[in-house]
Amino acid sequence: MPGAHAVEVDRLHVVRGGRDALDRITLEVARGTVTGLLGPSGSGKSTLMRAIVGTQVVASGTVTVLGEAAGSAGLRRRVAYTTQSPAVYDDLTVAENVRYFARLVGASQPSATETIELVGLADEAGRVVRRLSGGQRSRVSLATALIGRPELLVLDEPTVGLDPLLRRDLWATFGQLAADGATLLVSSHVMDEAERCDDLVLMRDGRLLARGTPPEILKRTGATRMDDAFLSLVVDA
């Protein structure tokens, strides 16, 4: 059925700095799911995400997002992206940052306030981003991505440096957004976050190591923890 997948990647080949950052990857991401992109740093997670949002120069292969070629103008309101290091304006307040991105995507001011509440920063709304902790900054970045209620959210390590309680809350939010119909592609190098995903993509050295639901991957490897599953997949490969 056409349109069943939010993202379709076909034999994607990306070269960065003279080496294959992505080595002919083929992959689909189902709509309305939270898909975890897992792997050690340098495995190609960020490059794959950049290719999906259309900021990466690709050598060959195709990436189709919500039925259109990745990066096409029509997708700029429907896809949102956060980079690994929070890309927000340090010298503006939380509210000013979110309101700026709200105006760019045509979202209303009340929804800016709602979004700040959603990421748990209501008390910090008037503070300048420079004065916030690393975890708070990455939540500002997240808020600027959530603001337009995009159909596809591509989040590069959104939970780095967050305390466990906040991480749990954010994963609950991701689940809620997916339940409301959004598709989320979330990268992480923390394996225990894998269990919160509907679907997993395990990467290493620019290649797909495995994919499936968390129980499937555990069953296939006979492991009880995702860390061990990943290890046995690496050894088998």
Add this chain to the structure above:
Amino acid sequence: MNGSAPTTARVLLQLRRDPRTMALLLVVPVALIALLDWLFVDQPGVFDRIGAPLLGLFPFIAMFVVTSITMLRERTTGTLERLMTLPLTRLGLLGGYGCAFALAASVQATLVSAVAFVVLGLDVAGSPWLIVVLAILNAVLGSTLGLFASAFARTEFQAVQFMPAFVLPQLLLCGLFVPTDEMSRPLEILAYALPLTYAYDALERVAVGGVYDWRLALDVAVLIGCTVLAVVLGAATLRRRTS
């Protein structure tokens, strides 16, 4: 020009949050023009002759530096990559920046001019208002060249060093130190290939001659043309996709 109005508002907000840059933009040119007046206090007529042209050139230099660094910050912090995934056109982004800095430049040029004409008693043959307008045009040109130059710097340190590379040769050749018609032929040709020569020529025509002729109109046309060209070239350096 999708997204230019929010971007203008955002850049102005950032400027307001940065008192040091505000001081650089507003206080330094005023201090420089006052210094110039003091320097030539015993040589009547000199301040009147070079004060007005310099009044028009200071905003060019100040805006070049501030804009190139602000834009470079956008590139290096990753916000530019974020913006390139949003429904914001490249011209919209540069237009937003251009409007914000043009507004800042107008405040700056008006303030320096007010101090020069009212407090320091600068006297020009033509209309002081025309000097203010030319100063604003130069400041906008400086901003747009700064936006363009930022594409060639990787760090803020490099961006600051572009000031001597981009601006000083233009300042030396613009006619302020040696009139262009007294330069050797190759230098004269080079001078007329640089936009600041037209800026200086226009300022000098208004300040000293007080005649508004086709040459003045040509100077202004070149300044506006260079500004537009710098925006278009600047937009070409913004890439939605990078490797």
